Every structure is written in C-alpha cells, then in structure tokens.
Amino acid sequence: MAELDINDAVMTTRLDAVVNWGRKNSLWPMPFGVACCAIEFMSMMSSKYDLARFGAEAMRFSPRQSDMMLILGTITNKMAPVLRTIYAQMAEPKWVISVGVCASSGGMYRTYATLQGVDRVIPVDVYVPGCPPRPESIIYGVMKLQEKIEKESLSMRKDHIARFYDSLARQESIQAEKGLTSQQTIREMLMDAGERGVGTIF
C-alpha cells in the first residue's frame, strides 16, 4: 500500500473563503420584473446568453427559495413597501442587483410617483446602468456580485442584513403608532432620513 502524503489529501483555507466560494457559484436569482429590464433578463436567462454558465440557472419566483434579487424596472412609491416585504422574505444570505437606471436612481421618472432609487429602502449590492441594459451588462453585474461575495466576510453580510430587519421593525412600529398606510410610513421615514442627511431608511 502506497504511502498517503497528507499534503495531497488536505488543503487548508479560511472558512470565509470556502463558504463564499460555494455561495458565489450557486446564486438562486429571483426576478422582481416590473418593466422593460425584465425582457432583457429573460434574454439573459435563456439559451443565447445563458446565465447557467455562472451557476445561477435555478430561477425561482418565490422569495423563500432564492437569494439574489434582481430589481428589473421602475419601482413606484406605492410599490416600496411590497419590495421591502419581499426582500425580508428571501432566504439568507441574500444579495440585490439593481438593474437599469429606474431601479438605481428613478431614471427619467423624477416625479411624485416614483421611488428615486431602490437603495433608499433596501440594501443594494450591485448597480447595472442602462435603459434597459443589454443582457451582457446584467451578466457583468452578476460577475461583479460574484467578485464581491468572494471578498466579503460572513459576519459582515449577517450584520448588513440584520440592519435591514431593524428598519423593518421600526417601520412597523411607526405604522402602528401613527396609524398610517405602509406607503406613507416609508415616505415619512425617507423625509426624516433626508432631514438628517442620510440617504437610506435602513
């Protein structure tokens, strides 16, 4: 029987590195498709561009079964509480890609009806510019997210998501206390954040 060299059988690494290697190559995307960016997303998922090459082919339409949300389109102020609920329902750890200018900054819709960037209400990891971005751009965004996951620490991701849950609890208590609709609660939280010079409500 040949002698087994321990260096051939065992590799030493950091826990963060090996877990993140697994996470980045098995993203489960959920499309939050509300506008034309969702059409580009369909193209990105199907055979010509094929996101399966990056280990993210298991598309799910339930937040409970996915960990990468792609926001594809214009989010209105009326939709903001729904977006927060759906983000809260996703499996942890979770990541968000804001696809297109409408999701990233409100885009050309600078009106009372449109949320001026989803990063005001939920944490966003990667922004993809374009109106709409081509499938290659969205794939590049996913690749950037993979790079980010590779470098992050497990506890930082956990804290990052915990901060969002705190803001959700705050939203619910303000809503119950003042008897507002969820839309108006988020609006008041945003106004308050703006007065304090903070860009976000989480």
Next chain:
Amino acid sequence: MVIEHIDAQIPGAILDRHDFRGDQTIVVAKETLLALVDLLHGEGFQFLVDITAVDWPERPNIQGGGAAGRFDVVYHWLNLASQERLRVKVPVADGATVPTLTGRFKTADWFEREVFDLFGIRFEGHPNMKRLLTWDDFPGHALRKDFPLDGGDVFCMEGCTAPYNNGERGGE
C-alpha cells in the same frame, strides 16, 4: 347636430362653445350638467370615453357671475351610432362639488375617483369617493399645478424646478 338640440331643449345651458376641426366643445354650468347628460344619453351619446380635469391656478377661485373657478372638469362622449364626439367642460371652484354621473354611466365611478385623487374635486353622490391611484393618506393632490413635481421629495432639494413654487418646497 346635437348642439342645436341642446340649445332647443335646454335654452341657455351652453355658456360657451368652440369647434376645432370638427371637434365640438361646449361649456356648461354644473347645475345643468345632469339634465344635459340625460339629453345626450337620449341623443345616442352613450359611451363616456373619459373624465378628466384641468387646473387653472391663475383663475380666481370664485364661481358664478361670469367667474369660472379654479378647475375645469372635462367629459368626453362618443356617439357610437353616428361616430360624433362631444367634449363638455364644467367649471368648478376649489372646494365645490360636481354632481356624479355614476347613476347614468358605470364607468364614471373610477374616472371620478381618479379626478378626486389627482385634483381634489369631490363628486356629489358618488358611492365610494376614495383615492384611486395614490395611497389613502397621500399628502395633497398630485396634478394640481401648485403640487411640486417631485412630490416635495427632500432628496431633490437642488435643481427642483416644479412650476408655481419657484423651486421651493411647498404644496399641500
């Protein structure tokens, strides 16, 4: 033509009229609106295409005696048999109400709710006078010209060029 019939049957109802390339527009007072609608319905104008409103902030907000009030409520009708169209404008002051058309036209329900939501004009006798598009406790009425375009968004302080408020935060 329907306008001659209106003149004959409700004399004095039409306060003003104009005609642009065959597009007939008449202005009536809100007191004669329901009688006019009954007449129009009998004449075949049975398709209420749209109800909307126009804000004229420079008009004095008083009604009667030649003054029109701040808003025009605009109705569009189509006669499906003759393919004639008719636009009816009803001037109304801010705070005043307009009689509802929901008794005659089911489609008026959501049209009137939309006008109430975006202009704050109430319709008397409407079965469910709630906001249609924005949320229930939305501050102000979004299509009024003194409403800031960005909704008074605190993040958009610089470069806010909403009309009628000189770029300052305001509105209701």
